[in-house]
Amino acid sequence: MTTAPEQTDGVDIAIGVVTTGASPSVPTVVKVVQEGMLTHLGGLTAAIIHMDPTMPDEQAGQVEPIADGIRLIHARPAGAMATASGLDGWSESVRAVLGLSRRLHARAVVLLNADITSMTPVWIRGLAAPVLKDGGCAFVLPIYERGRYEGTLTQLFVAPLARALFGHQFWHPMADEFGCTGETAEFLLAQDIWTTDLARQGLEFWLPIGVAGGALTVAQSVLGPRVLNPTGPQPPLGSTVGRVAGALFSIAERHEAGWLDVRGSEPVAVLGAPPAPAKRSASVDPKRMIEGFLQGVRDLLPIWERILSPETLGDVLVLSEQATGEFRLTDSLWTRIVYDFLLAYRARVMYRSHIAQSLAPLYLGCAASLVLETRDRPDAAVAHAVERMARAFEAEKPYLVDRWR
Amino acid sequence: MSDPLWYKDAVFYELHVRAFQDGNGDGIGDFPGLTSRLDYLKELGVDCLWLLPFFPSPLRDDGYDVSDYRSIHPDYGTMADFECFLESAHAHGIRVIADFVMNHTSDQHPWFQAARRSPDSPYRDYYVWNDTDERYRDARIIFTDTEASNWTWDPMAKAYYWHRFFHHQPDLNLDNPTVRREVLDAMQFWLDRGLDGFRCDAVPYLFERDGTNCEGLPEAHAFLREVRRQIDDHYEGRILLAEANQWPTEVRPYFGDGDEFHMAFHFPLMPRMFLAIRHADRRPITDIFRHTPDLPSTCQWCLFLRNHDELTLETVSEEERRRLYHAYVPDPRMRLNVGIRRRLAPLLDNDRRKTELLTSLLFTLPGSPILYYGDEIGMGDNIYLGDRNGVRTPMQWTGDRNADFSRADTARLYLPMIVDPVYGYQSINVEAQLRTPSSMLNWMKRLIAARKKTRVFGRGTLRFLRPANESILAHVREHEGETILAVHNLSGAAQPAELDVREWVDHTPIELLGETRFPAVRERPYFVSLAPYGYYWFRLEPPAQSVATYGIEGNPL
Numbered sequence: 001m002t003t004a005p006e007q008t009d010g011v012d013i014a015i016g017v018v019t020t021g022a023s024p025s026v027p028t029v030v031k032v033v034q035e036g037m038l039t040h041l042g043g044l045t046a047a048i049i050h051m052d053p054t055m056p057d058e059q060a061g062q063v064e065p066i067a068d069g070i071r072l073i074h075a076r077p078a079g080a081m082a083t084a085s086g087l088d089g090w091s092e093s094v095r096a097v098l099g100l101s102r103r104l105h106a107r108a109v110v111l112l113n114a115d116i117t118s119m120t121p122v123w124i125r126g127l128a129a130p131v132l133k134d135g136g137c138a139f140v141l142p143i144y145e146r147g148r149y150e151g152t153l154t155q156l157f158v159a160p161l162a163r164a165l166f167g168h169q170f171w172h173p174m175a176d177e178f179g180c181t182g183e184t185a186e187f188l189l190a191q192d193i194w195t196t197d198l199a200r201q202g203l204e205f206w207l208p209i210g211v212a213g214g215a216l217t218v219a220q221s222v223l224g225p226r227v228l229n230p231t232g233p234q235p236p237l238g239s240t241v242g243r244v245a246g247a248l249f250s251i252a253e254r255h256e257a258g259w260l261d262v263r264g265s266e267p268v269a270v271l272g273a274p275p276a277p278a279k280r281s282a283s284v285d286p287k288r289m290i291e292g293f294l295q296g297v298r299d300l301l302p303i304w305e306r307i308l309s310p311e312t313l314g315d316v317l318v319l320s321e322q323a324t325g326e327f328r329l330t331d332s333l334w335t336r337i338v339y340d341f342l343l344a345y346r347a348r349v350m351y352r353s354h355i356a357q358s359l360a361p362l363y364l365g366c367a368a369s370l371v372l373e374t375r376d377r378p379d380a381a382v383a384h385a386v387e388r389m390a391r392a393f394e395a396e397k398p399y400l401v402d403r404w405r
Numbered sequence: 406m407s408d409p410l411w412y413k414d415a416v417f418y419e420l421h422v423r424a425f426q427d428g429n430g431d432g433i434g435d436f437p438g439l440t441s442r443l444d445y446l447k448e449l450g451v452d453c454l455w456l457l458p459f460f461p462s463p464l465r466d467d468g469y470d471v472s473d474y475r476s477i478h479p480d481y482g483t484m485a486d487f488e489c490f491l492e493s494a495h496a497h498g499i500r501v502i503a504d505f506v507m508n509h510t511s512d513q514h515p516w517f518q519a520a521r522r523s524p525d526s527p528y529r530d531y532y533v534w535n536d537t538d539e540r541y542r543d544a545r546i547i548f549t550d551t552e553a554s555n556w557t558w559d560p561m562a563k564a565y566y567w568h569r570f571f572h573h574q575p576d577l578n579l580d581n582p583t584v585r586r587e588v589l590d591a592m593q594f595w596l597d598r599g600l601d602g603f604r605c606d607a608v609p610y611l612f613e614r615d616g617t618n619c620e621g622l623p624e625a626h627a628f629l630r631e632v633r634r635q636i637d638d639h640y641e642g643r644i645l646l647a648e649a650n651q652w653p654t655e656v657r658p659y660f661g662d663g664d665e666f667h668m669a670f671h672f673p674l675m676p677r678m679f680l681a682i683r684h685a686d687r688r689p690i691t692d693i694f695r696h697t698p699d700l701p702s703t704c705q706w707c708l709f710l711r712n713h714d715e716l717t718l719e720t721v722s723e724e725e726r727r728r729l730y731h732a733y734v735p736d737p738r739m740r741l742n743v744g745i746r747r748r749l750a751p752l753l754d755n756d757r758r759k760t761e762l763l764t765s766l767l768f769t770l771p772g773s774p775i776l777y778y779g780d781e782i783g784m785g786d787n788i789y790l791g792d793r794n795g796v797r798t799p800m801q802w803t804g805d806r807n808a809d810f811s812r813a814d815t816a817r818l819y820l821p822m823i824v825d826p827v828y829g830y831q832s833i834n835v836e837a838q839l840r841t842p843s844s845m846l847n848w849m850k851r852l853i854a855a856r857k858k859t860r861v862f863g864r865g866t867l868r869f870l871r872p873a874n875e876s877i878l879a880h881v882r883e884h885e886g887e888t889i890l891a892v893h894n895l896s897g898a899a900q901p902a903e904l905d906v907r908e909w910v911d912h913t914p915i916e917l918l919g920e921t922r923f924p925a926v927r928e929r930p931y932f933v934s935l936a937p938y939g940y941y942w943f944r945l946e947p948p949a950q951s952v953a954t955y956g957i958e959g960n961p962l
Contacts (some may be wrong), residue, residue: 146960153961174962237958244962284956291858292955295920298851302842321448367957 012044014106016097036124045069053089118227126221127179138216140179144226145275164393165259175207202247222272242357249345289368296361307344331392339400414863415452420778427811436482450853453500470511474591505603521562533567544619602644663701673720685896687878706772715744750783758938769891785828801830888945894935903930914943
C-alpha cells in the first residue's frame with residue numbers, strides 16, 4: 001500500500017523521482033522530465049511520481065497538473081516511517097513507484113534520482129524509449145560518462161564479478177536509475193526480494209541481475225555524466241565497499257542456480273555510442289591507497305587468515321613488502337581474493353559484515369595497482385586494464401565453482 | 406640505497422654471527438646461517454645490521470680481541486661465505502656495518518707476538534711499551550672487576566705494555582704512522598668488499614699523553630678526521646659509528662664539524678630511561694636532553710636500550726646508580742663492572758607494557774634506534790654464565806631442539822640455550838610469535854613500520870612539553886612541516902595529561918599505529934588519558950589536510 005491518490009487515470013509512462021527528505025531539486029527534475037517528454041516523447045502521457053518515505057501527510061496523495069498530459073503525484077511508501085532514510089527508504093520507494101505505476105497502467109516505468117544535477121531531457125528518452133518500442137527491451141540500465149578513475153569499485157569489482165557469475169557484460173550493473181516495461185515492473189513486484197536484507201542494502205545491484213535471470217532482455221543506454229548534488233559527507237570507503245560486497249555476495253548466494261553453470265559472458269546491447277572517459281581532473285593518490293592496503297595488512301591479518309586461502313594470503317603478504325613503485329596487485333590475485341571472500345561469506349566464517357568490510361584495504365591495493373599501471377598512459381589503457389580484469393574473473397571462475405560445490 | 410643520510414632514518418639491529426644461526430651444524434652461528442635468516446630480518450623491518458666482531462680471534466673478549474683484521478673467524482665461515490651474505494643482505498635492502506677495533510689487538514695478533522720478541526722488531530713500535538707501570542697514571546681503569554692496572558708486564562719483552570681494556574688486549578700505538586696506515590688499509594679492505602661502515606670500538610682511548618686522562622685527545626680527533634676523509638674520498642654512503650661511553654658534551658667532539666663520525670651512541674640516555682620508568686618521573690630523560698648538544702646536520706645519535714655489553718652505569722651519578730642497582734639487580738650476579746648484565750625483558754620483569762613503553766621512547770626520541778637481537782621476542786638471559794655471555798646466548802627460533810638455532814648436539818653449542826620456564830626457547834621463540842598476532846614480535850614489526858611512515862623521527866627537531874603530571878613525558882618532533890606528538894605514561898597506573906598544544910589549534914591528532922583520528926586541538930589544554938605505561942604517537946594534521954583522501958572515494962560506483 002502506498003499513500004497516494006485513490007483514483008488515477010492511466011498513463012503511458014510513470015517516472016519515479018525518489019527523494020529522502022525535503023529536496024529542493026525536485027522542481028528541477030520535474031522541469032527536465034517535462035522537457036524530455038515534450039521534446040522526445042511527444043503525444044504520450046506521463047505521471048511524475050515523487051516518492052519520499054519522509055513525506056508529510058498533508059503532501060502525500062496530492063496531484064499537480066504540470067502540462068498537457070503530465071501530472072505530478074506526491075506519494076509515500078506505505079508504512080514508511082517519518083525518519084526513514086538512506087538505503088532502506090530507497091528500496092521501499094522503488095517498490096512503491098513500481099506499485100503505483102501498476103495502478104496507473106503505465107506501459108513504461110522510469111526511475112530517477114532527484115539529487116542528480118547533470119540530468120538532461122535526453123535521459124528520459126534514453127530510459128523510456130527503448131522499453132516503449134514494440135519488440136524493445138524489458139529493462140534499460142544507464143551507461144554514464146565517467147572520469148578515468150571514477151567508478152573504480154564498479155570497474156574492478158562489481159562489473160567483473162557480475163559478469164563472471166551471470167555472464168552479462170554490463171558496463172554499470174547498478175540500477176540507481178533505470179527504465180522498464182510495465183510487464184517488467186509486474187515481474188519485479190512479484191519477486192520475493194522486497195522484504196529481504198538484500199533489498200534494503202543492495203537492491204540496485206539485484207535489479208538487473210534479477211531481471212536478466214527472469215529471461216527478460218536488458219539493454220544499456222548511454223546517458224552522459226552523472227553528477228550528484230552532495231547531500232552529506234561521503235561515507236567512508238570501507239563502509240561503501242562493505243555494503244557493495246555484501247550485496248554482491250548475497251546475490252551470488254541467492255541466485256547460485258543462475259550462475260554455477262554459466263561459462264564465459266555475452267555482450268549486452270548498448271544504445272548509443274559508448275562514451276570516452278571524461279576529462280575531469282581527478283587527484284588520485286596511489287601512495288595513500290597503498291598505505292591503506294598496508295594498514296589493512298597490519299590490522300586485519302587475523303581476519304584475512306580466516307578468509308583467504310593460505311596461498312592467496314601468502315601472495316598478499318609478499319605484496320605488502322613491495323616498494324611503492326613496484327607495487328602491483330595482479331588481476332589473478334585480486335580475483336582469487338574476491339572469490340575467497342565470497343566463499344568465506346557463504347560459509348559465514350565470521351560476521352558477514354566484518355567479512356565484507358575487510359575487503360576494503362585489498363580493494364585499495366587493487367585500485368592503486370590500476371592507477372600505478374595506467375596513470376602515465378592514455379585512457380585506452382584504463383579500459384584495457386578493466387577488460388583484462390573482467391577476463392581474469394571469468395578465467396578463474398572454476399576456482400570459485402569447485403570450492404562452492 | 407642512494408640517500409647519503411640513510412642512517413638518520415634507519416632501524417639498526419645488532420647481532421653476533423655466532424649467536425644467530427648455525428648453518429653447518431657445529432653448534433656455532435656462521436655466515437651461511439645468518440644469510441638464511443635475512444628474510445626474517447627484512448620482514449621485521451630492519452634497515453641495517455651491526456655485526457659484532459667476526460674476525461679471527463682467540464675470543465677472550467667475544468671477538469674484540471682481534472688477531473687478524475683481514476679474515477673471517479673460521480668458526481663463522483669463509484670470506485666467500487661473508488661475501489655471499491653481504492650480497493644477499495644488500496639484495497634484501499639491508500645494509501651491514503661491522504665492529505672495528507682500532508684501539509687494540511689480541512695479544513695473539515702476529516704484530517704483538519713479533520713485537521714482544523725483540524725490541525728491534527719493526528712491530529715493536531706498533532704497541533705502547535714502558536719500563537715501568539707508572540706512566541699515564543691519570544687514566545682510569547675501565548674493567549675494574551678484572552684489571553688492577555692499565556699496564557701489564559710482559560716477561561718476553563721485558564717491558565710493560567699499555568692496555569685500556571683486558572690485559573690480553575694491548576693497545577695499538579697510533580702515534581706510529583705505519584700503524585695508522587695499517588688501520589686505514591684494514592678498513593678499506595672491508596669497504597672494498599661492500600661493507601657499509603663500521604661501529605668503531607673504544608674511540609676515546611686511541612692515544613695517550615702524559616698529564617691527561619688519555620681520553621678524547623686532540624690527536625685522536627685528528628686521526629679520526631683522517632679516517633673519515635679517506636672513506637669519503639673513496640666510497641659513497643658508508644658510515645662511521647662511534648662507541649664513546651661518555652657524557653653527550655664529551656661525545657660531541659667526535660662528530661667534529663660533520664667531518665668525523667656520522668653517528669655516536671647516546672650512552673647516558675639509556676640508564677635514564679630505565680630510571681624514569683622506575684620512578685614514574687620524566688625528569689631523568691628531559692634533564693639529559695638539556696645536556697645534549699645539537700649535532701651537525703649530517704650527524705645522528707644512536708639510541709639503544711640494551712646491547713651485547715652490560716647496561717653500563719658509568720654516566721649516571723652515584724645516587725642514580727644506587728637507585729638503578731636497587732631497582733634492577735635483585736641478585737649480585739647480575740652486576741658486572743659498573744653495570745648490569747641483563748637482557749631487556751628480564752630487566753623489566755617480563756612486563757610487556759614496560760617493554761613497549763621503553764621501545765616507544767627509543768623510537769620517538771631523536772636518533773636512530775638499535776635493537777639487540779632477541780629483544781624483539783623478549784628473550785631472557787642466563788646470569789650464571791660468565792662475563793657478559795648471559796646476554797649472548799643463541800637466538801631462539803622455534804620450540805624444537807636447540808631452538809632450531811643449530812642441528813649440533815646440544816652439548817656442543819657455543820653457549821647453552823636459555824631453558825628456564827619463563828624465557829626458555831620452548832616458550833619464547835620466533836615461530837610461536839609469528840603465529841600470534843598480538844605477540845611482541847608482531848608488535849615490534851608494527852612499531853617499526855609506523856616509525857617508517859615518516860622521516861620526522863629520524864630527522865626532526867625535539868621539544869618537550871611540560872604537563873603538570875610529571876609521570877607524563879610528552880615531546881614534539883617536527884621536520885619539513887610534519888609534526889609528531891608523542892605522549893608516554895611512565896607510571897604503572899593510569900594517568901591523565903593536559904597538554905598545552907595551542908600552537909597547533911585546529912590540527913587533528915591522528916594516532917599513528919591505528920590511524921585513529923582524535924578530536925581536534927582547541928584553545929584549551931588538550932586532554933588525554935593514558936593506560937598504565939601507555940603511549941600515543943600522534944601525527945598533528947593541519948586543518949587543510951585533515952580529510953585525507955585516496956582520490957577515489959567521491960564516486961566509487
